[in-house]
């Protein structure tokens with residue numbers, strides 16, 4: 483086992499925190515925990531910071547965290563302020579619950595740009611790419627974080643923000659593996675705005691056959707499209723073909739909505755196709771010096787469009803508790819006590835929305851109810 487001598491010298495007297503995973507939650511955690519006085523290092527396994535999965539909508543809870551971290555203005559400027567207003571395939575508004583959420587901060591932007599901006603805010607000294615965390619060893623005063631290249635890093639805190647297949651979760655709670663949300667599929671892509679000139683405002687549709695979709699501006703001259711289906715029949719075609727086959731569930735024609743044009747303008751190899759995965763409800767989020775955040779702890783179905791926003795919230799809660807508590811184990815206990823009941827509610831609400839997939843009005847109502855609850859409105 484080799485120790486990183488220069489890194490150890492750099493942080494003499496300081497508190498080192500390692501974050502496994504340089505996705506949106508890991509990068510935000512790096513920033514937030516850094517602000518809490520820790521010398522942070524975010525370790526990302528990929529050779530570069532990417533944003534897999536097209537674009538994201540960020541709710542007010544996430545934007546408020548970015549504001550506190552000094553990154554809110556840049557992130558808002560890179561995206562497009564939006565709103566979710568569900569229509570049906572004929573263009574009629576499905577939900578009458580939209581009105582009082584119209585003033586809510588909601589911004590759509592590409593994942594790539596979001597993660598680039600967060601990495602810039604974090605700074606290169608606090609980010610290591612090509613660095614896969616393979617495990618850790620707990621000891622009384624901290625944790626030794628092990629990387630695939632044989633490096634070992636001493637830290638007082640390891641945050642596993644390493645996504646749905648988390649190695650950190652696997653060690654913290656063996657056997658708690660990610661599962662398929664049965665029959666739930668999603669197709670996504672990004673195209674140039676010029677490819678679909680008819681788009682005038684954001685469009686989200688709850689359609690037939692438990693299918694929903696959207697075509698939305700995502701900043702920098704891009705447009706994001708997404709189609710998802712609950713209880714989907716088995717698929718075996720190309721991603722593009724499968725997405726196109728679902729357009730009739732979403733669109734009767736006769737009003738400005740351009741899912742077909744958006745899909746057709748996307749090269750086949752740029753269509754992101756997912757079988758949706760989730761992480762079963764976790765009762766254990768921490769040990770004395772290790773904590774989970776983001777999808778590693780609570781990956782859920784995307785039908786509540788809130789996984790990243792909630793994970794960003796995790797980062798802020800963790801950082802606040804690390805500031806408030808004199809010791810890391812005490813802060814992590816308080817973090818677990820805060821997060822476990824909140825996610826019990828998230829799971830309950832999310833199941834309720836999914837159960838309403840065959841009834842668009844109920845689905846929309848349940849969706850906006852969970853968003854209101856998440857935002858404390």
Ligand SMILES: Cc1cc2nc3c(=O)[nH]c(=O)nc-3n(C[C@H](O)[C@H](O)[C@H](O)COP(=O)(O)OP(=O)(O)OC[C@H]3O[C@@H](n4cnc5c(N)ncnc54)[C@H](O)[C@@H]3O)c2cc1C
Pocket residue numbers: 502503504505506507508525526527528535537538539540541613614615616643644645646647648649668670756758775776777778781784787788789790791792793
């Ligand atoms: C179709 C779909 C649409 C969605 N839409 C929205 C939305 O509109 N709004 C919203 O809030 N949420 C949305 N979500 C949820 C959102 O995508 C996730 O909640 C969010 O990406 C989780 O971020 P994360 O950083 O925890 O994980 P990830 O984004 O998965 O990042 C994990 C990172 O860790 C790295 N990594 C993994 N293992 C290791 C390791 N051992 N060592 C080092 N690095 C490692 C990975 O390479 C990756 O970079 C959607 C999800 C889906 C599937």
